[in-house]
Amino acid sequence: MKKPIRNLAVVAGAASAAFALAVSPASAVASTVWTVTPSPANFTALNSGNIVLSVNGIAMTCTKSNAAGTMQSATGNPATVGSISTMVFGAPGVPCTSVLGTVVATPTLPWAVKVFDYTAATGVSKGYIDNVDATVTAGACNFRVTGKASGTYTNSTGKLAVSSTSGELTVVSATNCGGAVPVGAKPIFKGDYLVKVAGTTTIPKIVGSNP
């Protein structure tokens, strides 16, 4: 039988972790002009380290993930500087895993890359992945996650570090997941990607300014 009280305890644990992740310095200045170099450009991204989606304390881990899309200069705050048209979790022979077993995540694309803060001293933009929408399957457990996931992009390394905070993503539907993944659960999406201009070793740059 499902035990709601026990599940609450697990949720609380996950939420605490999420708050810890959300703590970060807030010294950036809002920018409205975003210069992407080169622009427009196709980009590719490969994970650096594990990509993890945690729901109710259950981590679904992908050791391989890659993405591709386009990026371009933009104006606004937030501004959409990129569009992710390909997002793959897992790879042939290297599926995503969890305590339940193999997990298959199928994203509904495109997702948007939006930025709102830039720190010139570090070359780091703050932003989020928007329009996140993915269906996750583990056996007969099937659930859909939507929302956004906060992250940063560092010009010097090309690292897109995604680290969503609790509440940004929500399980909007779930079937046969029982107490493991109830509707309304707040998953955490965390992982780093290294971004390159497609077909090159060039790291794209994103610079925000206020003219």
Add this chain to the structure above:
Amino acid sequence: MRGPRPTPRSPRTRARGATIAAFVALAPLLPAAAVAAGTLKVDAALPYVCALPSGERPATVRITAAFPERAAVGEEIRPTDVTTTVELPPAAVADLVALKAATVRAESRLTVAVAQNEQRAEAVWNGTAQPVPVPTEGPLTLTTTGDVPSLTTDTAGEMTLTAGAFAVDLAPAGADGAATDPPSLAVTCVPGDDPEGRARLAAVPVGAAVPTGEPGTPPPSPTVPSPSAPVTGLPRPSLPTDRTAPAKPRTAEGAPSGTPRGPLVGPRTDAGPAADEEAPGTPEPRPDAPPCVTEKPTPASLSAYIVGYSNVRKLNGANLIPLSCIQVEQGLIEFVERPDAFHVITPAEGGLSYQGRRQTPPFKATFLTFGFVPTTATVILEQVGPLTMRGDMALTFPVNTALAHVRVPVVLRVLDAEVNGTPLEVGPSCRTESPLKSVEPEPDKYPGDHLVLVGRGEYEYGQDSKGYLVLDGGPLTGEAFIPAFTGCGADGENIDRLLTAAISGPGNYIKQIQSPVCSVGVPEAPAELCTEDRQPRQIPKPER
């Protein structure tokens, strides 16, 4: 593990599809066309030194067999017309005479070394002989025949077969037919000097481009790997049998009638790359396998294949339970708090599925009656209650540990049987009198006789799971007590006791390998786990 794989006594076949009729009767149903055109006949008389009760003596072992002249990569190489004749010296006869033996029955075992490129394997050719009179003097000649393992390889290159150790078990009997004391003599022989290399029985070129029906086509260079070879070479003996008489034709599924199918048409479940070694994300055509379409799926429907061996203690060998479809409904995943950790419970319930029935496909099983008379039977495992699966994952750090139980009540039903090549009428209701039984760790919760298979696994975040998880599959093991048989016989002849003596008893170890499950009922079934019609895509291979 890659490389040549021996298949001890346990019969194997690389039959595809629903087949897997693992045992014995496969050779007779091989259509001639399944053998590469052109036949290499071997007739070799080899020197051996045999250990007799009276001491070591030289002996000659003559081996005759026929091989395909060449084979394509992946094609079965089956030695045929195999006879083994040993001429034991007069000293052996004296040993038998001393036992007051009037006749002697022989069973032989010839070890054959199989080599290809850098790969090595061993096959055992078993043979049996009808009783022959013990001569009053002079040598004793014993000729045994039997079906022998077939071989397959997934790479190109010359495959050689070389005769090795030879053993013959003698069962002498007195003039009144009674066993002597001791009732048997075991004679072991080792190859003697063989300066001419006659022990090398055959060298069969294997190449991907070799046509199977055109004897005039030269084989390709044996050193050139087949571009289609999916894995490194691995000659695999696959079907040792003890038969001495041909079986009636059967389908590849082992059904008692139908068009014979060569093993080339079925899935290879015991050899070659397992689907789980291939890219799960690559939806390549699935090897042939028994249909496993879930007819009326629900969102909770899952399906998987399972295959593996069941040791038969009385046989001192193993029988292959063929690739079988399992269809279950997943229950709700639960969290349970226990003193050691939170546990995630994954339950499911359903059963076997074969042509709409809750059973395995028919398969051949080999047993020994009276300890040495080969008995073969076509059998099925017939489900008589729900199959339940229960995965229990303890959320411990850093490694989560999983324990799963699969419980299923099945009876062993015998469809037909042969003893030493002679068909037995088993009748339509021949089965164990109750379900096969394992020790149940929770008898109060799970009453009644049933098999219990246990899977253990572990999962560390960011790592592939190891061992068994309900959704990922893996090895399940258990031990079965096979109850007595009932309802066996026809025309007033009851053979319950014969089958009970041959088969029934405790300590029958089972090891089954489950494939990852196909999420049949979800809106978008994962392509790497399911075919387009939502059958399990990945085919497990049996393990010992």
